[in-house]
Amino acid sequence: MAEANARPEDQPTRRDEQPAEAGDGTAAQPAARSGDRSGARSGDRPARLEVHDVAKSFGAVAAVQGVSFPLYPGEAHALVGENGAGKSTIVKMLAGVHRPDTGTLRVDGVDVDFGGPGDAKAAGIAVIYQEPTLFPDLSVAENIAMGNQPLTKLRQLDRKAMNANAERLFRRLGVPLDPARPARGLSIADQQLVEIAKALSSEARVLIMDEPTAALSAVEVERLFSVVRSLRDEGAAIMFISHRFEEITALCERVTIMRDGKHVATELVADLSVDDMIRRMVGRDLSALFPKQDVDPGEVVLEVEGLSREGVFKDISFSVRSGEIVALAGLVGAGRSEVMQAVFGVDPYDTGTVKLHGRRLKKGSPRAAMAAGMALVPEDRRQQGLVMELSIERNVTLPRARKLARLGLLFGGSERAHAHTWTQKLQTKLGRLSDAVGTLSGGNQQKVVLAKWLATGPKLLIVDEPTRGIDVGTKAEVHRLMSSLAADGLAVVMVSSELPEVLGMADRVVVLREGRVAARLERAEATEESVMYAAMGQEVAA
Amino acid sequence: MSDRVATLRSRLTSWDSIIVVLTVLVLVVASFSVDNFGTSRNFTFMVLDLLPIILIALPMTMIIVTGEIDLSVASTLGLTSSMMGWLWNQGLSIESIIPLCIVIGAVCGVVNGFLITGLGLPSLAVTIGTLALYRGLAFVVLGDGAVADFPFDYTGWVTGTIGGGAVPNVLILIVALALIFGIVQHATPFGRSLYAIGANAQAAHFSGIRVARTKFWLYVVSGAVAGLVGVLWTLRYASARADNGAGLELAVVAAVLLGGVSIFGGKGSLPGVLAGVVLLTALQNALRLEDVSGQALNIVTGTLLVLSVLLPNVTTAVRGNWQRRKLRQAAATR
Ligand SMILES: Nc1ncnc2c1ncn2[C@@H]1O[C@H](COP(=O)(O)OP(=O)(O)OP(=O)(O)O)[C@@H](O)[C@H]1O
């Protein structure tokens, strides 16, 4: 658990085993390295996969322009850049989803032209996409086996083998999921874990991971890393994308930095400090974390008492005052999102009460919750947060449409102005407000979800993994925004798997474990150890 | 600037605008090359032919945008027509029969809406079921017979024109209802929510949209409109029969899809649908004037439908390919 937050110097030094020239003035001449890497390297270790001068545009948007870097066997390579820098576009080209407009991909030194994801897979490339894409009606095991299902002698699907395979992978990842359950209804973190298991199942020679850890807590991240490290040591080439720099220094040997679709540098991680990386990624200095300002809490806004739902959570009680940020911490599957979705009314509950400003809230009605001043930024932006086919503008104004209408009618102007204000406030990188929100990069989609709900002017804001997939610069901005809204009297409940975020932002921390409250910590008591201890129960004591 | 050009280009190449252009083209070509097509008599006939399809298509568009379907509309029409004849035979006044018939249609919609949103059954299955059920009931009510002696004041109004001129009376009804439905669908919060529901019902639910309630009311409105059309149909032919409007649901769905509404929900516009209805009716009318057989008419309609599903995909594919080639050439000469 400490691993994910470790600084570079704490690392077991695989880097020491690197060929001697790894240190030879790489920092001194970055331009030369990024310009012609093949010459510098090919002598001792040919690249398993090479991206050579590729470019990709979507209409007028140049998503990737002239990017080159190699992936070596037995090495983990990080790809970093701000939201919309073009990371996922590169992933999709390596996966055969997009075809590069120009430039080439090389596998083991041979030019390849992937006609589709099948070709990439045949070349030994396994991909974990940023947004999980499971088939909801198939079982978890079937999803994992998708594409190379085991067959019985009678050429029927071999369910037994599928389930056993899934079970083996889950044990390796330490995931307590039932392989036979349908994928529908899995939390975003569990979906992510299933995608990881799926990628691992194919014995890939190249493993590409696009923000696999964005919804995971430190424990799951560490389990994932240990599996990935062993794959790497068996000779796989790894590409890893994350906005959490402590993860990059913990896992990766080499890093490629991108900015606005262009290649900035490819360096050894050991040669760069986190600040160096951030500076080259955003082009200026940044403070990575923004701690919450102290605010004298006002009157009680939200009171949750004895909330229970059979088999999901039990006897949950807590309250939030205006000006306060209360964090719900816990492991993946502890029931944090489920509790907050019941509070907001999108899910039912069996017993207990939810009171807002002392008034009991109607059960199971998001509309009543919204009318009372509640807003929920859900964890899963693709399924719950956004309507991908609709425009950015329509998405932002969706919960506000009735307020924006004049005489019951909506005319483009007020909606556009409204959407413009809020997407700007959240520094969303977008082309036109009329573009489908699905064409935005993952982090920018997340900003649109935040904009959509902040724009409703809530009195109680529930945010579930608010900065999932958001880059460092904007993350600090989102934290600053939440803090200043709290200073103006907003009450905030924040579900987050990212400990630094919890510790930096929360006035109080409520830790859930297996659907029950395991601890309530004041800001002064909340440390990495105390939160994790409560989240894991006995396990950590050993 | 280039933004605006891009918006304009994507708007002009969207299927709804293509269909509008195509419709105008067919109308113009037909009025020059088909004898009698452009006459005011033929215009009145065309509007009367259009009437049932276009009215039922208004709520159908909304329903399909939410990702559902209502196949029971033509049977609802038949049932109201039967009821109209039966009530007339019972001696009720026409002034009370007409609103009653609309209510009967609405009740048919309530049943559909309850089965679909209350019990959560798939709309395709439910409305195929009630398609048979309502038509069956229509025959129970009126059998094979017909009721024909409706007052001329009413039958004459439906087939007549304003002041005996070229504009049919029912055109006012069409325009008024189309305007109302168009505004509701495209410029109200309710209309916005339909697209959200069709594209992602879960996200709509998370945004405070009452998905089930919205769908329920759409079915009620669809039923009421089918009831109204049942009345108009009966008056136009001065004949209440149990088999009135049989098979009309397919023409309506065809026109809606031809108008660019996605059968998967979340996409489509009312102007496109209106054009789709006009295109289908005008084409059939013109071909009939040219003495083309009924089977050939069906072939034309079917082909149009397949094309309407096929063409939008083909155009995007072609556009993408062309762009890629251009970029590769630019890179090669760099
Ligand atoms: N299908 C698409 N259509 C249009 N534009 C797209 C499409 N996919 C990506 N883009 C655009 O390409 C750019 C790069 O997007 P990409 O998803 O690669 O960013 P990213 O680096 O992965 O960002 P994030 O950290 O937010 O995930 C963005 O400006 C995005 O809007």
Ligand SMILES: [Mg+2]
């Ligand atoms: Mg991305």
